[in-house]
Amino acid sequence: MAxxxxxxxxxxxxxxxxxxxxxxxxxxxxxxxxxxAQPWHLPRISVNDPVARVLGAKPGDIIEIKRRSxxxxxxxxxxxxxxxxxxxx
Amino acid sequence: MSKKNGESPYxxxxxKAAEILPQNIYQDLIDKVEASGLSEEGKQxxxxxxxxxxxxxxxxxxxxxxTVAAQSIGEPGTQMTLRTFHFxxxxxxxxxxxxxxxxxxxxxxxxxxTPLTYIYLKEPWRSDEAKAREVARKIEYTTMEKIIEDIDxxxxxxxxxxxxDKERLEDKGxxxxxxxxxxxKEKIGEVLSxxxxxxxxxxxxxIDVEVSEKLLPEESLLMPQSFHSVNEKIKKIYLKxxxxxxxxxxxxxxEGSGKFMLLAEGNNLEEILRLQEVDYRRxxxxxxxxxxxxxxxxxxxxxxxxxxxNVLKEAGLDVDIRHVMIVADIMTWSGAIxxxxxxxxxxxxxxxxxxxxxxxxxxxxxxxxxxGELERFLGVTENIIAGLPPRVGTGAxxxxxxxxxxxx
Numbered sequence: 480m481a482x483x484x485x486x487x488x489x490x491x492x493x494x495x496x497x498x499x500x501x502x503x504x505x506x507x508x509x510x511x512x513x514x515x516a517q518p519w520h521l522p523r524i525s526v527n528d529p530v531a532r533v534l535g536a537k538p539g540d541i542i543e544i545k546r547r548s549x550x551x552x553x554x555x556x557x558x559x560x561x562x563x564x565x566x567x568x
Numbered sequence: 569m570s571k572k573n574g575e576s577p578y579x580x581x582x583x584k585a586a587e588i589l590p591q592n593i594y595q596d597l598i599d600k601v602e603a604s605g606l607s608e609e610g611k612q613x614x615x616x617x618x619x620x621x622x623x624x625x626x627x628x629x630x631x632x633x634x635t636v637a638a639q640s641i642g643e644p645g646t647q648m649t650l651r652t653f654h655f656x657x658x659x660x661x662x663x664x665x666x667x668x669x670x671x672x673x674x675x676x677x678x679x680x681x682t683p684l685t686y687i688y689l690k691e692p693w694r695s696d697e698a699k700a701r702e703v704a705r706k707i708e709y710t711t712m713e714k715i716i717e718d719i720d721x722x723x724x725x726x727x728x729x730x731x732x733d734k735e736r737l738e739d740k741g742x743x744x745x746x747x748x749x750x751x752x753k754e755k756i757g758e759v760l761s762x763x764x765x766x767x768x769x770x771x772x773x774x775i776d777v778e779v780s781e782k783l784l785p786e787e788s789l790l791m792p793q794s795f796h797s798v799n800e801k802i803k804k805i806y807l808k809x810x811x812x813x814x815x816x817x818x819x820x821x822x823e824g825s826g827k828f829m830l831l832a833e834g835n836n837l838e839e840i841l842r843l844q845e846v847d848y849r850r851x852x853x854x855x856x857x858x859x860x861x862x863x864x865x866x867x868x869x870x871x872x873x874x875x876x877x878n879v880l881k882e883a884g885l886d887v888d889i890r891h892v893m894i895v896a897d898i899m900t901w902s903g904a905i906x907x908x909x910x911x912x913x914x915x916x917x918x919x920x921x922x923x924x925x926x927x928x929x930x931x932x933x934x935x936x937x938x939x940g941e942l943e944r945f946l947g948v949t950e951n952i953i954a955g956l957p958p959r960v961g962t963g964a965x966x967x968x969x970x971x972x973x974x975x976x
Contacts, residue, residue: 486841486862489848495859495867523903530864544866549873549889552591558865561903 490529498545501534507541510557524558536560578608585615589622630964634898635948637891641876644885645670661817661833670879673856673872676899676907679835680854685813687830687840688821688850697818700828703845704816705741707832709809712750712802715742717772719799724789727760727778730802734764734771742807744773750805755780756798812836838862857905865900872896919943921950 490496502510511518518541524531526538536542540560548554575583586594597618601611627633648667664672664682672680687707693699715736720729732747748759757779764773779798788794815833820826832840835855841848841862853859854875860868873889873896880887898913899906906912910927917923920936920943945951948958957963 486838486848489841490863492849493863493867494849495852495870496863497866497870499864499866522897522901524865525903528864528903529862530866546866548590549893550590551593552595554590558903 486529488533490533496530497547499530499534500543500545501536502541502543506543510541510543514557518559521557521559523561525563526560527563531560538562576608578612581612581615585619588619593618593622628961630961632948632958632960633894635960637894640891641880641887641895644880644883644887647885648883661815661831665879665882670876673875673879674895674899674908676856676905676912678857683812683833683835683853683855685832685835685837685840685853686851687832688847689829689845690847693845694827694829694847697828700818700830702741703843704818704830706808706845707810707813707830707840707843708740708816709811709813709834710740710742710807712747712805712807715740715747715807716803717767717770719802721795721799723792723795726757726784726789727776728795728798730775730777731767732773732775734773737773740807744775746807747775750807751775751777751802754801754805756783756802756805810836810839813840860900860905865903865905868905869896869900872899917947917949919945919947919950921953922947925949925953 491499514520518539521541524536524542526532526536531542534542538560542558542560544556544558546554546556582598585597589597597615601614604611604614606614645667648670661684662682663684664680668681688694689700689703693703715732716730717733717736718731720731732744737744744762748762751757751759757777760776760778762773762775764771766772767774783798783801784794812834813832813836817831818828819831821829835853835858837851837853837855837858838861840846841851852871856868856871856875859871873892876892876895877887877889880892895908899908906916908914914926915923920932920941924932924936943950945954945956946959948960951958951963
């Protein structure tokens with residue numbers, strides 16, 4: 480039918496998708512220091528995740544996710560970008 | 569002392585509360601306190617107490633939140649019905665609910681047993697039932713089979729007659745022109761004539777087609793099975809719609825709202841979101857894997873929470889959403905959907921004993937022995953097996969006897 484490419488920026492506007500932001504290296508280091516965590520401690524997101532693709536993220540980047548929490552307004556969550564994963568297109 | 573850089577103690581306290589309390593609790597609290605008509609001091613005391621209570625209610629470091637979540641979902645789960653099907657106000661569709669659906673979600677099944685897509689429309693299609701119905705027709709996957717009444721053929725004769733049901737033609741919104749075009753595109757053969765008529769008491773349209781030599785070679789003209797395969801081919805011809813969307817119904821978003829949405833059986837979120845009539849901000853499906861693929865892992869997490877909460881609520885069970893959020897976080901931790909089970913979360917535990925305690929015990933132990941795995945006794949399960957205090961709660965703290973203190 481239509482092109483095989485993803486939906487592009489439309490994805491970011493979907494109500495299920497919280498706000499994602501790619502952190503700069505300085506911000507990423509700051510976040511890790513604040514959490515007292517190593518990069519591999521963080522939850523992951525695949526480079527081929529639709530949102531990560533729109534942001535142009537590369538493996539090793541950290542993405543900040545502003546979740547609309549069900550219990551307390553907004554909550555920040557961090558995911559580290561990892562290489563291609565099976566099961567994610 | 570009461571005023572420091574122009575800030576009253578009440579305002580300072582408010583700032584402190586904003587830092588500690590989650591946004592919506594803070595907003596609720598301030599709204600109520602301001603409207604209460606309490607004295608300045610009274611307000612302060614209420615806020616102070618709220619902060620104290622909030623800190624008291626927070627989860628302590630070392631709390632076994634995963635175990636508590638498992639118990640909190642597991643126990644009410646035992647009360648759920650085993651019955652698979654249940655109607656939820658939708659007359660035309662079966663929706664899997666209850667325990668089977670919960671298991672399906674937690675096992676991260678590739679395809680839900682009742683795949684559904686909730687399609688929301690943009691204006692003007694949203695407020696006009698006729699227009700919404702048009703969109704539904706456009707989306708529904710339609711093949712020739714759905715409009716064909718019969719195919720007539722005679723052995724030895726290259727010309728066959730396709731009988732189209734006029735009523736169904738109209739219902740599906742297919743024109744004869746489209747049918748002829750599709751026949752041509754699939755290279756079935758030459759259309760000789762199109763006639764209206766009656767067949768078994770129904771108004772129909774007869775289309776005579778001379779089947780091409782390629783499909784029906786001269787030597788097979790007398791073999792019934794070759795005609796049969798031509799029939800099958802004709803029936804499978806694609807006319808319109810989106811692949812995977814089997815049935816579709818138009819309904820009101822909320823009863824009496826005058827706003828219409830579509831409920832479709834089948835999943836194909838990606839193609840549906842591309843349509844210009846569809847509100848791509850709200851349209852969703854009940855297939856978690858599909859959501860992860862099309863909208864990303866965070867969307868899948870939200871969908872997981874929504875789906876699980878919906879199942880529990882539908883069964884009349886009151887489970888705190890925080891437990892469900894932990895389950896969803898664990899399932900999406902790796903960036904892909906992992907099931908809670910042998911092939912997912914439980915199977916990837918670093919501890920041999922924990923894995924062996926779950927399923928396929930012998931295989932786990934055998935493989936661990938072959939590869940020389942080390943058991944480090946860090947998790948809950950393995951410590952319980954070994955009769956050790958698990959490293960959670962007060963067990964998270966290790967005490968060691970130091971040097972004896974001097975002077976008594």
